[in-house]
Amino acid sequence: xxxxxxxxxxxxxxxxxxxxxxxxxxxxxxxxxxxxxxxxxxxxxxxxxxxxxxxxxxxxxxxxxxxxxxxxxxxxxxxxxxxxxxxxxxxxxxxxxxxxxxxxxxxxxxxxxxxxxxxxxxxxxxxxxxxxxxxxxxxxxxxxxxxxxxxxxxxxxxxxxxxxxxxxxxxxxxxxxxxxxxxxxxxxxxxxxxxxxxxxxxxxxxxxxxxxxxxxxxxxxxxxxxxxxxxxxxxxxxxxxxxxxx
Amino acid sequence: xxxxxxxxxxxxxxxxxxxxxxxxxxxxxxxxxxxxxxxxxxxxxxxxxxxxxxxxxxxxxxxxxxxxxxxxxxxxxxxxxxxxxxxxxxxxxxxxxxxxxxxxxxxxxxxxxxxxxxxxxxxxxxxxxxxxxxxxxxxxxxxxxxxxxxxxxxxxxxxxxxxxxxxxxxxxxxxxxxxxxxxxxxxxxxxxxxxxxxxxxxxxxxxxxxxxxxxxxxxxxxxxxxxxxxxxxxxxxxxxxxxxxxxxxxxxxxxxxxxxxxxxxxxxxxxxxx
Numbered sequence: 001x002x003x004x005x006x007x008x009x010x011x012x013x014x015x016x017x018x019x020x021x022x023x024x025x026x027x028x029x030x031x032x033x034x035x036x037x038x039x040x041x042x043x044x045x046x047x048x049x050x051x052x053x054x055x056x057x058x059x060x061x062x063x064x065x066x067x068x069x070x071x072x073x074x075x076x077x078x079x080x081x082x083x084x085x086x087x088x089x090x091x092x093x094x095x096x097x098x099x100x101x102x103x104x105x106x107x108x109x110x111x112x113x114x115x116x117x118x119x120x121x122x123x124x125x126x127x128x129x130x131x132x133x134x135x136x137x138x139x140x141x142x143x144x145x146x147x148x149x150x151x152x153x154x155x156x157x158x159x160x161x162x163x164x165x166x167x168x169x170x171x172x173x174x175x176x177x178x179x180x181x182x183x184x185x186x187x188x189x190x191x192x193x194x195x196x197x198x199x200x201x202x203x204x205x206x207x208x209x210x211x212x213x214x215x216x217x218x219x220x221x222x223x224x225x226x227x228x229x230x231x232x233x234x235x236x237x238x239x240x241x242x243x244x245x246x
Numbered sequence: 247x248x249x250x251x252x253x254x255x256x257x258x259x260x261x262x263x264x265x266x267x268x269x270x271x272x273x274x275x276x277x278x279x280x281x282x283x284x285x286x287x288x289x290x291x292x293x294x295x296x297x298x299x300x301x302x303x304x305x306x307x308x309x310x311x312x313x314x315x316x317x318x319x320x321x322x323x324x325x326x327x328x329x330x331x332x333x334x335x336x337x338x339x340x341x342x343x344x345x346x347x348x349x350x351x352x353x354x355x356x357x358x359x360x361x362x363x364x365x366x367x368x369x370x371x372x373x374x375x376x377x378x379x380x381x382x383x384x385x386x387x388x389x390x391x392x393x394x395x396x397x398x399x400x401x402x403x404x405x406x407x408x409x410x411x412x413x414x415x416x417x418x419x420x421x422x423x424x425x426x427x428x429x430x431x432x433x434x435x436x437x438x439x440x441x442x443x444x445x446x447x448x449x450x451x452x453x454x455x456x457x458x459x460x461x462x463x464x465x466x467x468x469x470x471x472x473x474x475x476x477x478x479x480x481x482x483x484x485x486x487x488x489x490x491x492x493x494x495x496x497x498x499x500x501x502x503x504x505x506x507x508x509x510x511x512x513x514x515x516x517x518x519x520x
Contacts, residue, residue, distance in 0.1 A: 085322075093354050100351045100484075107486040184481070194488035198469065200481035201366050209478050209498055213491065 007176055008165045015176065016045075020169040021215070023159070023222050024130075028140065028230035030147050038148025040230070044136035045173055048128040051140035053148040056118035070115035074103035076137055078126040098134050105138050105158070105187040105197035111151035120150060131177035132160045138187050138197065143227050147234070155227050156196055158187035159219030161212045163204060168211045170219045182208075186216035190224045255343065257463035265464055269452045274461070280454040281500050286508070288405065288515060290413045298414025298435075302406040305458060306396035311388055311406035313414045317377060317426050318385040328375020328384040332361035334403055340395040341459075359482045360390070360404045360443070363472035367441035367479040370411060374436040377421055384419070386435075397459040400470045400482075404443040405508065411435050412516040437516075441479060442508045443472040444501035453493055455500060469494065471501035475509070 008014055018024065024045030033039035036052035059065040076098040080089050091099075102124065110120070122145065124137040135158035142156040162172040163181035172183050182202025188195055195217075204212055257265070268275050278284070284305030293299035296312035321329055334357035338346045349357070364370070375384035388410060390403050415432035447457035447465035457465060466487030472480040478498065483489065489497075 093358060096351050096354045097358050100355055101482075104484060104486050108488040189488065192488075194490055195483070195494060196488040198481055198483040198489070198494060200478060201362060203366065203368075203474060203477055203479045205477040206498070206502065210495060213494065217491065 005179070006165060007180055008167060008169075014164070014169065014173075016173055018171075020164075020167055021218075023171045023219060024173065026139075026223065026226050028143055028226060030143060030230050030234035036144070036148070038144045038146070038150070040140040040143035040147060042136050042140035042143075044130070044132065044139070045171075046128060046130035047126070047133050047136045049133060049136050049140050050125045050127060051137065051144040052123045052125075053120065053141070053144045053150070054123075055120035055148070056115040056150070057121075059117065059119040064119070065117045068113065068116055070110075070112040070117075071119045072103055072107055072110065072112060072122070073119060074099050074106070074122045074124070074141075076102050076124045076126070076134065078129060078133075082126050082129045098137075101197055101199065102134060102138055102141065106141055106145065106156055108194065108196045109142065109152050109154050109156045109189055110145065111153065114151045120145075120148075129174075131172050131174040131183075132185065134158070134197075135160050135185050135187070139223055139227060143230060146231055154189040154191040155224060156187050156189055157220040157224040157227055158185065158197060159216055159223050160185040161216035161219060163202060163208060163212070168208060168215055170215055182212070184212050184216055186213065186220060188217050188220035188224075190221050255341075255459050255463045257460055261460070262464050265461070266450065269449060269454075274454060276458065278454075280452060281504060283456040283504065283508075284458075286405070286511070288409050288511070290409055290515065290519060296410075297417065297432075298410040300406045300409035300413065302402050302409065304398060304402040304405070304456065306394060307392070307398060307402040308394040309390055309392050309399065309402045309406045311390045311403070311410040313410050314387045314389070315414075315417055316385045316387065317382050317419065320376065320380065320383045324372075325380040326376050327372035328370075328386065330365065330370055330372060330386045330388070332364055332388045332390070332407055333357050334360060334390040334392070334399075336392040336395060336399070340392045344392075344395065355482070355484065356399055356403060357390075359400055359470055359480070360407055362480045362482070363404055363441045363443050364388075364407060364411070367439050367472065367474035369408070369437060369439055369441050369474070371436040371438050377419060377426065382421070382426065384416070395459060397457050397462045398445050400445045401443050401456060404441070404472070405512070408441060408512055409515060412437060412440070412512060413519040439474040439476070440509050440512050440516075441472050441474050442505040442512070443470055443480075444504050444508075445470040446497050446500065447485075448487060448489060448493065453497055453500075455504060469497050471498055471505075473502055473505040473509075
């Protein structure tokens, strides 16, 4: 990726006015799809993503069922109107890969052994895309799974960090993803302190690698607080403020 | 839709216990250390009809990569760059579980992760591969076929792609009267760096590089880290488990040291050929 212009100005502000350690505005609404067993709508910067969970329910086709655990199925899909140029609605190879890594990032948090012979379906639909849609999708899907009442060990919070103008910055946006130097999406279970998704596109020195992963995890922890707040809002009402854990 | 079907081989219960016991002693079932690769054999120019090719054996995993050079329109947004396309296929010959037909999600991931390593390292200087900027560019296809699968297809395929690119003979094409003409001469690919991927599997608390199919059948999680001459360029965590940050940082360090060894071998291969 060759860089054509400065993405961080003299005052340390990025193209969208953020500082290097600042998250885009994140808003999560829990339970926005009435028919689903659990759902969440996330606005992560300009991303608008819907996640809906159905299950545990019967598995079709039946031969997919596992006798000792639940089958988790995941679909990440972008609407044709979600991008600058129309996206063909058929699943692309990129979407196949993201569906896979998304499922693998959620699975460690779920107690699938509690639902043998059943299936849980997670549908993530990107209605409007900005940079970091897989992270926002995972974040929304984890909330939707909690909303569906699935037994979980932890939530999964996701956030990317990356390299822009040789600086490590939090939460890469669309422009920075396309024109910047590196993008590292991370999903993390903050209570268990485990990384469930790690990808990297772009070049980082060993020091930058360590800084980048640490920064992404700090971002995941910020996202985690927003996820908990959103769930508290749905189940305990608007006035509930999340109390700091001691 | 992506589902959690296990397509790795099923490892028999007693064998699995045997593996865990062995790992607890610091040894793998085939006698290797945790940070030891299986023997790596690279043979180049195995397909004369291709512009470059390589056959890689990593233990019993065997992959062949062939390069075909064509011309075409540039990608949108990359009008002045040549196009480099890496694909991968697991042939039905590769294992009793491999079936013909459209690629499943694991094969799509394999192709995309290998492609990402080559692309993000900027191994090939694509700026040098435009014929008529904005209109006609070189299109380099690197197609890989897995002939036999015994684990760690990511690294085996990646080495085959890099070895074939390093030793390929790029036909020199010219424009005459708005037509592409092959001059009959060739030159080496415009190579800037040598990306090397190192894949590790976590089984319990142990992280071991270059897993066999049997070890993959017992693994909890997988990580593929690609380094270029000057640092990291691509990473993909795979499979259903998680890693601690500490495990990841150690794996990154191993990917650098082990990657250097493989890189030296690949560079030697290129030097011998050039």
